[in-house]
Amino acid sequence: MNLDVGSTVGDYQIIAVLGAGGMGKVFKVRNTISDRVEAMKVLLPDLTGEPDLADRFLREIKVLASLDHPNIAGLRTALRFENQLLMVMELVEGVSLDERLRQGPLPVADAVGCISQVLYALGYAHSRGVIHRDIKPANMMLTPDGTVKLMDFGIAKGATDRKLTMTGTTMGSLYYMSPEQIRGEQTLDPRSDLYSVGVSLYELVTGKRPFDGDSQFAIMSAHLEREPVPPIQIEPRLPAQLNELILLSVKRDAGARFQTADAFRNALNSVAAAVAPTLPLAQPRTSSPAPQAAPAVAAAAAPEKSHRALWATVGALCCVAALVAAIEFGPWKKVAADSSARPPAAANVATPSPNLPPAQPTAPATEPAAALAVVPAASTPASEPAQSQPVTPVQKSKRPAVSSSPVSAANTIPAAPAVAAPQPAAVSPAQQPTAPAPPPQAPPQPDLSAQRAELQKLREAYAGVSARALSVHSTLENLQRSQAAGGLGLRGDWLTAANLMDSFFKGSSDAIAAGDAPAAKDLMDKGERQLEKLEKALNK
Numbered sequence: 001m002n003l004d005v006g007s008t009v010g011d012y013q014i015i016a017v018l019g020a021g022g023m024g025k026v027f028k029v030r031n032t033i034s035d036r037v038e039a040m041k042v043l044l045p046d047l048t049g050e051p052d053l054a055d056r057f058l059r060e061i062k063v064l065a066s067l068d069h070p071n072i073a074g075l076r077t078a079l080r081f082e083n084q085l086l087m088v089m090e091l092v093e094g095v096s097l098d099e100r101l102r103q104g105p106l107p108v109a110d111a112v113g114c115i116s117q118v119l120y121a122l123g124y125a126h127s128r129g130v131i132h133r134d135i136k137p138a139n140m141m142l143t144p145d146g147t148v149k150l151m152d153f154g155i156a157k158g159a160t161d162r163k164l165t166m167t168g169t170t171m172g173s174l175y176y177m178s179p180e181q182i183r184g185e186q187t188l189d190p191r192s193d194l195y196s197v198g199v200s201l202y203e204l205v206t207g208k209r210p211f212d213g214d215s216q217f218a219i220m221s222a223h224l225e226r227e228p229v230p231p232i233q234i235e236p237r238l239p240a241q242l243n244e245l246i247l248l249s250v251k252r253d254a255g256a257r258f259q260t261a262d263a264f265r266n267a268l269n270s271v272a273a274a275v276a277p278t279l280p281l282a283q284p285r286t287s288s289p290a291p292q293a294a295p296a297v298a299a300a301a302a303p304e305k306s307h308r309a310l311w312a313t314v315g316a317l318c319c320v321a322a323l324v325a326a327i328e329f330g331p332w333k334k335v336a337a338d339s340s341a342r343p344p345a346a347a348n349v350a351t352p353s354p355n356l357p358p359a360q361p362t363a364p365a366t367e368p369a370a371a372l373a374v375v376p377a378a379s380t381p382a383s384e385p386a387q388s389q390p391v392t393p394v395q396k397s398k399r400p401a402v403s404s405s406p407v408s409a410a411n412t413i414p415a416a417p418a419v420a421a422p423q424p425a426a427v428s429p430a431q432q433p434t435a436p437a438p439p440p441q442a443p444p445q446p447d448l449s450a451q452r453a454e455l456q457k458l459r460e461a462y463a464g465v466s467a468r469a470l471s472v473h474s475t476l477e478n479l480q481r482s483q484a485a486g487g488l489g490l491r492g493d494w495l496t497a498a499n500l501m502d503s504f505f506k507g508s509s510d511a512i513a514a515g516d517a518p519a520a521k522d523l524m525d526k527g528e529r530q531l532e533k534l535e536k537a538l539n540k
Contacts, residue, residue: 003025003027003042005017008032009029009040009081009086010079010081010086011031011032011033012029012030012031012032012038012040012088013029013030013032014027014028014029014040015027015028015029015030015037016028018039020044023043023044023053023056023057023154024041024042024043024044024057025041025042025044026039026040026041026042027039027040027041027042028040028091029088037091038076038088038089038090038091039073039088039089039090039091039092040086040087040088040089041086041087041088041089042084042086042087043057043084043085054085056154056155057085057087057154058085059156059158060087060153060154060156061075061078061085061087062158063130063153063156063158064087064089064153065078066128066130066158067124067125067128067130067153069120069121069124069125070147071117071118071120071121071124071147071148071149071150072121072124072125072149072150073089073090073092073141073149073150073151074089074090075087075088075089075090076088076089076090090149092141092143092149092151093143093144094141094142094143094144094149095141095142096137096138096139096140096141096142096151097114097137097138097140097141097142097148097200097204098136098137098138098140100137100142101137101203101204101207104207105204105205105206105207105235106204106205108205108237108238108239108242108271109272111201111204111205112201112242112268112271112272113146113272114140114142114148114204115197115200115201115204115268116265116268116269116272117147117148118135118140118148118150118197118200119194119197119261119262119264119265119268120261120265121148121149121150122135122150122190122193122194122197122261123260123261123262123265125150125156126190126193126260126261129158130153130156130157130158131156131157131188131189131190131192131193132150132153132156132193132196133155133156133157133181133188133192133193134152134154134155134156134173134176134196135176135193135196135197135200136173136175136176136196136200137200137203137204139151139152140200157188174216174219174220175199175209175211175212175219176196176199176200177196177220177223178191178192178193178195178196178223178254179195179223179224179252180192180254182220182223182224183224189254190260190261191254191257191258191259192254193261194249194257194258194260194261194264195249195250195251195254195257197249197261197264198246198248198249198250198257199211199250201246201249202228202231202246202250205231205235205238205242205246206231206234206235206238207234207235208234210228210229210231210250211223211226211228223252224252228247228250230243230247231243231246231247239271239460239463240460240464241270241271241460241461241462241463241464241467242271242463244464244467244468245267245268245271245463245464245467248467248468248471249264255475255478256471257471258470258471258474259471259474259475259477259478260474263470263471263473263474266466266470267463267466267467267470270462270463270466270467271463273459273463451515451517454517455512455515455517455520458508458512458517458520458521458524459512461524462505462508462509462512462520462524465505465524465527465528465531466505468531468535469501469502469505469527469531472498472501472531472534472535472538473498475538476494476498476534476538479538494534494537497530497533497534497537498530498534500526500527500530501527501530501531501534502527503527504523504524504526504527504530505523505524505527507519507523508520508521508523508524508527511523
């Protein structure tokens with residue numbers, strides 16, 4: 001059979017060679033009837049006499065025929081031509097993640113997104129009894145629209161396969177094999193694929209493989225005996241929860257890893273939420289202080305005036321009002337009321353009356369009754385009895401407020417004319433820098449940057465405990481299934497701790513969403529105590 005570019009194989013014309021593997025070649029072909037461009041995989045001619053490889057090729061066809069998922073390269077058809085088996089597949093345009101790694105590590109968000117799609121595909125395959133057994137970046141194709149397609153089910157184990165040899169597995173796959181796969185265990189389960197996914201994720205975010213060596217034996221020994229260097233030590237900018245998640249996924253003990261692809265993907269989704277841009281969350285927070293400050297500005301000054309000028313003006317007017325009150329109700333007021341020989345004092349007190357109306361909006365910051373006492377005294381200068389009889393009771397009840405004022409030193413002024421003289425200078429611009437501190441009318445502005453930082457830390461911590469909680473739940477589910485087979489059930493205290501843990505973590509998640517950091521931390525701490533109790537009981 002001629003397999004050169006331009007030749008025709010049945011209804012397919014070969015356009016280009018896409019690649020070659022240990023078992024066959026892959027060509028880019030065009031269907032001469034439909035004009036659809038596809039991929040054709042052909043078993044190498046010199047291997048057609050190998051019954052094991054021929055069986056494996058047929059098995060791959062049957063495995064792919066049983067799968068239909070958007071993140072798995074689909075099978076179009078299979079046929080025999082000149083007694084040779086051909087497999088026609090969906091053509092996936094793009095670049096493998098192995099090729100993408102040659103440019104350096106992927107951004108965290110991109111790596112998490114790609115691996116999440118791979119886990120979505122594996123969850124589907126595992127539910128149908130298919131174990132891939134050759135998960136690695138080279139078998140993950142990234143299309144231009146961002147879709148990841150899982151490729152090459154050449155050594156996949158189907159639901160009906162009891163035993164498959166490892167013939168044809170390339171050297172590169174050894175870097176990603178699980179410890180149980182290296183040991184040659186015949187009862188591999190989906191957790192073996194999840195280990196390989198964890199190794200792939202480690203490499204995507206750091207640019208380095210967790211286990212390496214100068215020989216096959218060295219690499220295998222590393223998988224079986226060594227702990228990987230935490231990825232955050234290689235790439236310090238990694239989120240802490242992603243570091244913990246990766247280390248959990250590559251545990252040597254299969255029981256200590258994620259137990260299902262869905263559990264792994266859910267944990268990654270928590271990381272994706274933590275590493276997502278925080279700007280949309282910050283926008284409503286940064287815009288909220290403006291409406292709070294606006295009413296205070298509108299009540300005290302025109303919009304075009306600065307806040308500093310506003311508070312200086314208000315402070316100066318408060319000083320004038322306090323001085324007037326001190327003069328009117330001070331120790332010398334009794335002398336002025338008892339002696340008719342000093343009528344000019346009343347006239348001098350009345351002179352600042354044009355300045356009093358603007359000071360009225362500041363009344364909430366001082367004693368309201370004191371402000372009312374100043375206005376009648378200043379607005380009725382013509383009659384001395386009007387000052388002494390109705391106003392005197394208010395004067396007596398409000399003296400403590402006047403004496404506690406910052407300007408109580410005015411009581412030492414010997415005569416009223418000396419007080420009236422400097423009043424215009426009290427509101428002059430030259431004295432604005434020394435004006436009294438503004439009254440605390442506007443509420444203090446919260447430190448939004450600190451709040452956002454605290455909430456971000458809580459999101460990261462929540463992602464970490466969520467990954468641990470998912471692992472505990474998977475272990476409990478497996479234990480429950482095994483005990484149910486013998487007519488037993490889980491211990492009641494374990495179930496209670498698991499329910500409490502879920503309730504506390506749910507409340508913590510809701511508090512984080514609401515921006516309530518103290519409540520979120522308190523609930524997370526309570527949930528983590530229940531989690532630690534379960535981990536200790538399950539030896540995790």
